[in-house]
Amino acid sequence: MRYLTFFAILLLSAxxxxxxxxxxxxxxxxxxxxxxxxxQTIDGEKVSIVDYTKTVTINYTTYYGCAVKxxxxxxxxxxxxxxxxxxxx
Amino acid sequence: MWMINFLPSWVFHTVxxxxxxxxxxxxxxxxxxxxxxxxxxxxxGSIFLIAAGAWFEGAISNQASWEDKxxxxxxxxxxxxxxxxxxxxxxxxxxxxxxELVRTRGDDIIKYVDREVAADTEVIKFxxxxxxxxxxxKTHNSAxxxxxxxxxx
Numbered sequence: 001m002r003y004l005t006f007f008a009i010l011l012l013s014a015x016x017x018x019x020x021x022x023x024x025x026x027x028x029x030x031x032x033x034x035x036x037x038x039x040q041t042i043d044g045e046k047v048s049i050v051d052y053t054k055t056v057t058i059n060y061t062t063y064y065g066c067a068v069k070x071x072x073x074x075x076x077x078x079x080x081x082x083x084x085x086x087x088x089x
Numbered sequence: 090m091w092m093i094n095f096l097p098s099w100v101f102h103t104v105x106x107x108x109x110x111x112x113x114x115x116x117x118x119x120x121x122x123x124x125x126x127x128x129x130x131x132x133x134g135s136i137f138l139i140a141a142g143a144w145f146e147g148a149i150s151n152q153a154s155w156e157d158k159x160x161x162x163x164x165x166x167x168x169x170x171x172x173x174x175x176x177x178x179x180x181x182x183x184x185x186x187x188x189e190l191v192r193t194r195g196d197d198i199i200k201y202v203d204r205e206v207a208a209d210t211e212v213i214k215f216x217x218x219x220x221x222x223x224x225x226x227k228t229h230n231s232a233x234x235x236x237x238x239x240x241x242x
Contacts, residue, residue: 021162026173029181039233042226048216050207052229054199059233061195068187072180079176087169 023087026080032073036066093145093152101149105142111135 039059042052093101112135115128124131206212231238 021159021166023166023169026170026177029177029184031181031184041230041233042221045223047221047226049219049221050202050212050216052221052226053206054202056229057195057198057202061191061198064191064195065188068184068191072184072187076177076180079180080173083169083173083176087165 023084025084028073028076032069032076034069036069037062039063093148098149101142101145104138105146108135108138108140108142111138 039062040055042055044051111131114124115132115135118124119128228238
C-alpha cells in the first residue's frame with residue numbers, strides 16, 4: 001500500500017499546475033494622481049465685491065477641475081475593472 | 090520536469106518503445122534459450138522502462154497542454170493590456186480637454202469681472218461705499234479652508 005501511494009504521488013508529480021502568466025492591474029495615469037488644490041482665501045481688511053467675486057469664481061473653477069478628476073477616477077476604475085474581469089473569464 | 094526541457098522528446102518515446110519491445114520479446118521469443126535465461130531481468134527492466142516512459146509521456150503531454158494554455162493566456166493578457174492602454178489614453182485625453190474647458194471658462198469669467206463688472210458704474214459706486222464686512226470674509230475663508238468659523242476669528 002505504501003509503495004502504491006508512493007508511485008501514485010510520483011506519477012502525479014508529472015502534472016504541473018502553476019500558471020506562469022499573471023495579469024497586472026494597470027497603473028493609474030499621472031493626471032488622476034494629482035491632488036486637488038487648496039481653495040483660495042481672501043486676504044486684506046478692505047475687500048471689494050469685485051475681488052470677492054473673483055476669488056469665489058477661482059474657487060468654483062478649482063472645484064470643477066477637481067470634480068473632473070474625481071469623476072475620471074471613477075470612470076477609469078470601472079473601465080479597467082471590466083477589462084481585468086473579462087481577462088479572468 | 091527539467092529533463093523534459095533538457096532532453097529531446099524522442100528520447101522518452103524511445104524509452105517507452107524499448108520497454109514495450111522488451112516485454113514483447115520476453116513473451117513472443119521466450120523459446121530462444123538466451124532470452125529464456127534472462128527473461129526475468131528483461132521483464133523487470135522492460136516494466137521499469139514502460140513505467141518511466143509512460144510517466145514522461147504523460148509529463149510531455151501535460152507540459153504541451155500547459156504551454157498551450159500559457160500561450161492562450163499570454164495572448165489574452167496582451168490584448169487586455171492593449172485595451173487598457175487605449176482606455177487610459179481615451180480617459181486622459183478626455184480629462185485634459187475637460188480641465189482645459191474648466192480653466193478657460195473660469196478665466197473667461199475672471200476677465201468678464203475685470204472688463205465688465207469692475208467697470209460698471211453701479212458696481213464702482215458700490216465698491217466705493219460698501220466694502221465687504223470682515224465677518225463675511227472670515228466666513229468665506231472658513232468655508233474655503235473647511236475649518237470651523239471660530240478658529241478663523
